[in-house]
Amino acid sequence: MEMGDTFAGDQLRLARLAHGLTLEDLGGQIGATRQYLHQLENGSKTPSYDTVELLADVLGVTKSFFYNLTQSPVQPEQCHFRKQATTPASITSQVLARGTLLDTLVSRLDASLKLPPVNFPQRAVATAEDIEEAAEDCRRHWNLGLTGPITNMMRVVENAGAVVGYFSNVSERVDALSMDRPRPLIIRSEAKPAACRLRFDLAHECGHLVMHRGVHTGCRETETQAHRFASAFLLPRAAFVREFPVTRFLDWRAIFTLKVRWKVSARAIIRRAYDLRLITAAQYKTGNIHLNKTGQTKIEKYDDVIIAEQPELLDAVFRTLERGGSNALREISAGIGLADGMFEVLVGRRLPFKSDDFDADNVVRLFG
Known part of the structure; x- marks a missing residue:
């Protein structure tokens, strides 16, 4: 320079x-x-x-x-996050800026190593039935079947080519979000300790990437569609109808058994039952009141027995680069102008220790 x-x-x-x-x-x-x-x-x-x-x-x-001018910054219409209309402009700007820089880093990593091909099918939806079919088609597309639980939702989206990470001090204010880029980015919230909720968030963002590419989201309609997709993807209707106990009063023991088996929150289970007309509106309201009164608004019974899934793709990439050369990851980061501080902001970890002879501003690139 x-x-x-x-x-x-x-x-x-x-x-x-x-x-x-x-x-x-x-x-x-x-x-x-x-x-x-x-x-x-x-x-x-x-x-x-x-x-x-x-x-x-x-x-x-x-x-x-x-x-060096960053190419193709993330645009607002490419960023899917909830409550977008009420999110402060400063937070929106911060998300877009971090997304742009993370996307630049991921693009460079993508050019250096063979990451999973991007494989999110595209479906236009208008009705609830369209959404149900879109979710079922995705499970078939990824060979997940329609009869059992998703073992690891994190691996589903990473195997489909998405990069999952988190933005500290940001994602907890905007909930989970996704970015429609050549390699999609999903930013999970660190504010949700419950594994079930994190799984649902991943399925929700998966819905945006399947149904809403090129669509400005954040409104009630698109968020409702993504919620319905997540429910249908995690709890396929035919299997759910067979397993959900249809009784006069909600059978909480059976509902929590379903929760542990399917790794979906009790609140999401009763919503799914209501959407599929297995329970009445009165039963659904009663169920939500019960969860609120028993202190299960944010943390539910049996949350502690379901293990939280962790992103694996970026860590695998970093390990590969660190094995390939002590400065390989630093070199790639320096090639786009990222030093320790910004790298940690974007991926939540520090760059590996640098060799004494490495100069970030006079880098000789190992990769094209």
């Missing part, structure tokens, strides 16, 4: 937003005014070498990061 190259103000804004910093916040950390940083971002001023070094250190990127 030569200082004669053009400083890309958009890159500064991208890194700043990824950290959730305002211009005032960043200015306070580097001793600069809001107006000056705004001028750097809009290109009306060029920073000194010392300022670039300081910005890179504070934002966890390399100096070269500011001289």
